[in-house]
Amino acid sequence: MLRQTLYGSLILAALGLQAGDTVKIALTGPFSGGSAPMGTSARDGSKLAIGEINAAGGIQVGAKKMKIEIIERDDEAKNERGALIAQELAAMSDLSGVIGTVNTGVCMAGDKHLQEKGVTKIICPAAGSASMTQWSKAGVKDNSIFRFAAHDGIQAAMVVEEAINRKFTKVAVVFDSTNYGVSGRDDMLDQIKKQGDKLTIVAQEKFNIGDKDMTAQLLRAKSAGAQAILIWGIGPELAAVSNGMAKINMKVPLIGGWTLSMSNYIDNAGKNGNGTLMPQTFIEEPITPKAKSFIDGYHKAFKVGRIPSPVAAAQGYDAVYILAAAVKQAGTTDTKKIKEALEDLKEPVQGVIATWNHPYTKWDPADVTTHEAFRREQTVMGMVKDGHVVFGNDADRERLRKSAMSATPAKTKAKKK
Numbered sequence: 273m274l275r276q277t278l279y280g281s282l283i284l285a286a287l288g289l290q291a292g293d294t295v296k297i298a299l300t301g302p303f304s305g306g307s308a309p310m311g312t313s314a315r316d317g318s319k320l321a322i323g324e325i326n327a328a329g330g331i332q333v334g335a336k337k338m339k340i341e342i343i344e345r346d347d348e349a350k351n352e353r354g355a356l357i358a359q360e361l362a363a364m365s366d367l368s369g370v371i372g373t374v375n376t377g378v379c380m381a382g383d384k385h386l387q388e389k390g391v392t393k394i395i396c397p398a399a400g401s402a403s404m405t406q407w408s409k410a411g412v413k414d415n416s417i418f419r420f421a422a423h424d425g426i427q428a429a430m431v432v433e434e435a436i437n438r439k440f441t442k443v444a445v446v447f448d449s450t451n452y453g454v455s456g457r458d459d460m461l462d463q464i465k466k467q468g469d470k471l472t473i474v475a476q477e478k479f480n481i482g483d484k485d486m487t488a489q490l491l492r493a494k495s496a497g498a499q500a501i502l503i504w505g506i507g508p509e510l511a512a513v514s515n516g517m518a519k520i521n522m523k524v525p526l527i528g529g530w531t532l533s534m535s536n537y538i539d540n541a542g543k544n545g546n547g548t549l550m551p552q553t554f555i556e557e558p559i560t561p562k563a564k565s566f567i568d569g570y571h572k573a574f575k576v577g578r579i580p581s582p583v584a585a586a587q588g589y590d591a592v593y594i595l596a597a598a599v600k601q602a603g604t605t606d607t608k609k610i611k612e613a614l615e616d617l618k619e620p621v622q623g624v625i626a627t628w629n630h631p632y633t634k635w636d637p638a639d640v641t642t643h644e645a646f647r648r649e650q651t652v653m654g655m656v657k658d659g660h661v662v663f664g665n666d667a668d669r670e671r672l673r674k675s676a677m678s679a680t681p682a683k684t685k686a687k688k689k
Contacts, residue, residue, distance in 0.1 A: 311346075399452070444498035554587070
């Protein structure tokens with residue numbers, strides 16, 4: 273820790289800055305392990321935005337421009353490490369905000385420390401529903417935690433609708449045993465009920481992180497007559513499901529959460545992943561000049577030919593610009609004032625996914641979407657094709673292009689109860 277602090281001080285000295293001259297933003301997430309494609313992509317997308325802002329002189333904070341200083345922490349997708357990192361960050365009196373986290377369990381273990389100190393955090397790129405509903409269930413009146421992702425309610429609805437639109441009637445629900453997987457399963461079951469129980473669940477099967485053979489679960493689903501598998505999970509185990517389906521000649525669609533777009537699914541599944549469907553907020557295709565600039569910039573900066581998780585990278589990029597807009601509006605680096613600005617952003621923020629118009633409103637414990645930025649219209653169905661995620665249909669391509677080119681509808685302010 274001391275070494276990192278000294279390193280940061282040397283960087284500031286080289287820039288001719290004092291600690292008080294910067295806006296301190298922490299970037300957290302799993303930069304190693306099975307969730308790393310999401311964590312590193314979100315981090316690097318954030319760094320790309322920070323680099324652009326700093327190159328332009330920084331954020332206008334009151335009478336002066338201030339550059340962004342990055343504090344980077346790898347939670348390794350481990351709950352206990354996430355808790356320790358959150359405690360460390362919560363103790364920093366000059367921290368303006370936090371962007372990051374992928375795993376629901378890490379949020380559940382760590383975010384309480386940030387919330388207790390009122391540190392503003394934007395969960396990005398993911399984490400399951402429980403990462404936000406924990407605050408509504410606790411009746412928290414003033415919440416400093418926001419989320420910047422297509423929340424699981426949106427994704428689960430799209431997964432279920434896709435199965436219904438394809439005229440399926442029997443499905444298997446498969447999920448991993450993490451908090452994220454269980455939460456996603458519950459969201460899918462809820463959506464099946466909400467959409468009129470048009471789907472019959474013929475099997476519910478669970479797998480653990482590290483499992484490599486899903487034959488037993490898949491054979492049960494196949495023998496029960498499942499016409500599609502609805503899946504929720506993280507990591508390379510998702511590929512083990514696709515490969516297992518090929519092994520037993522189970523030729524039915526795999527439809528699930530956005531994590532099916534990660535490189536460690538696509539690469540490990542190979543041709544067995546072709547046709548897999550999942551909701552996406554960004555697809556690595558230059559459908560707008562901004563998208564082209566972002567994709568080219570990411571490839572050049574991080575020396576890759578394909579972004580490991582385009583959704584995570586784009587969400588990390590846009591989240592930085594939204595937080596920067598809140599800092600500018602607040603006119604201070606005080607995290608609590610930044611939280612207030614986030615809840616009532618006055619000016620639209622142009623991102624690569626959309627132009628964000630009042631993405632958040634004042635926290636209402638009866639409505640977690642007050643601290644959720646995404647709406648259904650910013651999410652499309654993607655499909656794996658020969659090692660890449662492409663648009664599931666051309667109409668979605670045009671819809672997402674229009675969303676990126678024009679301001680999103682302003683979110684209605686929460687009514688007073």
